[in-house]
Amino acid sequence: MTPRSPRPRDRGIPEATVARLPVYLRALQGMAERGILTVSSEDLATIAGVNSAKLRKDLSHLGSYGTRGVGYDVDYLVYQISRELGLTQDWTVAIAGVGNLGRALANYGGFGTRGFRIAALFDADRRVVGDEVAGLVVRHIDTLEDVVGSEGVSIGVIATPAASAQGVCDRFVEAGVTSVLNFAPVVLNVPPAVDVRKVDLSIELQILAFHEQRKADGQAPPEAGWIDATEKT
Amino acid sequence: MTPRSPRPRDRGIPEATVARLPVYLRALQGMAERGILTVSSEDLATIAGVNSAKLRKDLSHLGSYGTRGVGYDVDYLVYQISRELGLTQDWTVAIAGVGNLGRALANYGGFGTRGFRIAALFDADRRVVGDEVAGLVVRHIDTLEDVVGSEGVSIGVIATPAASAQGVCDRFVEAGVTSVLNFAPVVLNVPPAVDVRKVDLSIELQILAFHEQRKADGQAPPEAGWIDATEKT
DNA sequence: CCTACTTTGTGCGTACTTTCACAAGGGCGT
């Protein structure tokens, strides 16, 4: 068993590494469930779809948690990555906009099991307010400030139409939310202390279309070989 | 450069630029609708949330479409970016997995209006097959090969549970699909000629949690004006 | 205790990205 590390030496994990840690974490959790005790960087890298040197360098930012000649202790690494990502504590989430997407998000079980508790759903439409969705009663958007305060919401999810997104974002920020996940196709304006991440499905499709066109244009029928997708996110 | 080039001399546009073109495009389309004829890199950059030098360099990859002293012609730029992204033609999309997320995607109007036609919905559950969703009848996943062939599907969207994702992906690929948008939290394995893009909401939340923890750990958060979010995707 | 073998952690060169800063191009008023 790897000895515990005295100091989490961080302050300066590259953003690219942070974006990959959740991938490693998920792979490791899968292994832990299947009773695998240790894993080499080579094996974990293959599963995570990355180069093993990159994996080792990523993990080295958290500390030296591997054992040369053996690999990494799965449970220990799960713990270390979780701690680094801030998943050892629960985070409280609120979703604004309970339409197609908002409902899908609310009904998705994968969040709660990962330390993200959905505490409130908001909508502006009175036909929706009062509905029960995923065990929560949809509240009116005008109660946002009160609820965010009383529930201690720290992450706001925006699933409203684009036109309302900035307004809702401002209210989240005003109410003290410091992280926002935005599904509306607009660039949000926020103070420097607030983090925004955007998920834009149309953009993803357009990027695929670009490459698709490339493939169709310059003809050079690629060969065989079965490799890991690049999965650029 | 290394002895061998990874691709037959990349005909130009950096991946990072491709990922931003859709953002510019959306901003420009909004301007076009409001009757704006020309725009400077400074203004467009502000709206798109990027640095103006970056914007100019991005656009320079498409050609010299600006006029010094004036800016860019909005309509012309919309056309050029659309062409570059391959949006002057329609793309046919199929969605596999008509659950919470699959339904939200199918019901979303924003795709069709941007040149992405949803041609088919597939599910494995017989209670779902036959349902009408967004004007389409859900088909059984076993008809995937036939439909993909006859409809000329080039982009496959995977919204099934993680356990089924690789299998569905393999069938898409086998049927001739060369671009995949994956919502399931797994790393897909595909041949080199196939592009995969992944959207993983849990990862986004985990990245936010990481920064949230940082803010809490550290000390007094910065205080300043009102800037554009970095929007790293 | 020593040798053979495995796997980590990282130094280093390469490639990509972002940003700065400015010369050159082009419109417009006079």
Add this chain to the structure above:
DNA sequence: ACGCCCTTGTGAAAGTACGCACAAAGTAGG
């Protein structure tokens, strides 16, 4: 026709990210 002023397009610098290759560190077996 001329010169001023604005904005583009782009070299060059600075900052990130990637992946190879290998010494160091640890295991296993005799």
